[in-house]
Amino acid sequence: MKHVITPVGTSLFTNGSKTNRNIQNSYERIEDKQHSEWDNNSTYIERLRSISNEFISENTISATAELQSTAIIKDKIEDRIIVYLLASDTISSRLAAEILRDRINDPNSVLGENVTAHFEPENDVIGNLQVNNTVNFSREGMPNLFQRINDIKDWKAGGGQNLAINITGGYGATLPYLTIFAQLEDVPLYYNFEDQDELITIPQVPLAIDSNLMDRHAGVLAQIADRIDDSLRWRAFKSQNKSAVRELDAFIWEDNDLGAELSPMGNIFWNDYLKSHFIVKLPSFMNRAANDEVIRELYERLNRALCPSYLTPDSCYQRLRELGHNDDLNHTGQVRGQDIFIFKSTDQDQVRLMYSFVVNGRTITQITIFDRRGHIETEQYIIWKNEFENLPEMNFETYTFDI
Incomplete structure (x- = not known):
């Protein structure tokens, strides 16, 4: 079965x-x-829905670029296809997607029973994917698009090997980014010229960013990925990291008033980098060298406990709670009211780390450490945990581990 976005x-x-x-x-x-x-345009929407369905009935597959290209992809793949329709943040794109979904899923569809379509407006209308506001398009629209594509890849298709992207329709502004994403993920791209029956498959080419560049500036990238949403903070950060910011220019979106974050290109390559690395945020008062070994142990234990079945945020936290208070990953229970846990290391010092973590897709991408203690008596945990019920302001150092 092929899942075609x-x-x-x-x-x-x-x-x-x-x-x-x-x-x-x-x-x-x-x-x-x-x-x-x-909701304010329901009369026009339903009128256009009705007459557009008549147009499809009269013109069948040639009525839309999406139908025509899907028909050609079906003949090429010769397998069952699930079409995931993704709409931009506009009325017209959502309406077109709903009409296409219903026509493809009709028992009498000209595409046949081996092609089905999936479209849920609450998930598949991509917020801020619109060209009227280029700032929102870059800051929100493109990240939202790739988040949805990754959700489909990880949770529906079971990985990139079962995925394809049909770039015949949609916004032309997304094509460069979709092309790079597909190359990194080894996902085929299909394109059909209107009024022609030929399907173009964009070939895979070797594409990789300089790993030394990413390793060298991973801490800087991780901080920018979290958004520096204040122009004064960004100017100070840029001054402190001049060389890194200069080398990472293509990966950074910045605004004199809004601060900085990763550009759409930066997001693509950063997420690819996190397939083989995870981020660590460590309080600046803690020594990295003294904690690397126990943090790696924590990551490996979390990975074994959670992968691959529990890697959505809610299910992860619930899974750790279900392990009980005697499990090393949830030692004495979570910090009350927060998704913060205590890890008890198996080393001879029985180090305890107070931590939280972030998941993305099927990967643990970040571990944040709030404090470290050596062996302490159980009653001392109560005092320690109470200190963190309202997290104090902290300064963190950010770096990455290879997996």
Whole structure:
């Protein structure tokens, strides 16, 4: 079975507008409207839905770029296909996706029973994926798009080997990023020129970023990935890390008023880097060399306990709570009211670490350490844990471990 991610454009309505004045008039009513205005435009939406379905019935596969390209992909793959339709943050893209989903899933679909479509507006309308605001597109839209693609890859397709991306529809502005993502993930890209039956498969080429660059500046990248959302802090950070910021220029989005974060390109390569590394945030008062070994032990124990079945945030925390207070990963129970736990090391000093962690997809990507203690009596835990019920302000050093 192949899982084909298909960004949805508006070719259904633009094609229909060429020959049908009713489609043109209705489409013009919603063409430039954001998805947030959906409920206020129900009359126009339902009118356009009805006449667009008539247009598809008359023109079948040639009615839209998404239908035509899916039909050609089906013939090429010769296997069952699930089409994941992803809409931009607009009324027209969501409406097109809903119409396509219903037509593909119709028992009498021209694509046949081996092709099904999936579209849930609450998950598959990609927030801020729109071109009216380039800042929101870069800061929110592209990260949201890749988060959804990764969710489908990890939780639906079972990995990139079962995934493909159909880039025939959707925003042209996303194509460079989708291409790089697909190359890194070894995912095939399909494209179909309108009015032609030929399918272009974009070939895989060796693509990798300089690993030394990533290793050298991983701590800087990790901090920028968390967003430096204050212009004064960003100027100070940039001054302290001049060389790194200069070398990482293509990976950084910055604004004189808003601060800085990873660019869409930076997000792609950073997430790829985290497949083989995890981030550690350590309080600046703690010595890294004295803690590396026990932190690696913590990571390996967490990985064994949680992978691959529990790697969503809620299920991870619930899993640790279910281990009970005597388990080393949840020693004496979590810090009350917070997803912070105590790890008891198996080394001879029985070091305790107070920690939290972050998961992304099926990977533990970050461990944050709040404090470290040597062997202490059980009653002392109560005092120690109470100190952290309201976390104090801390300064952290950030670095990465290879997995």
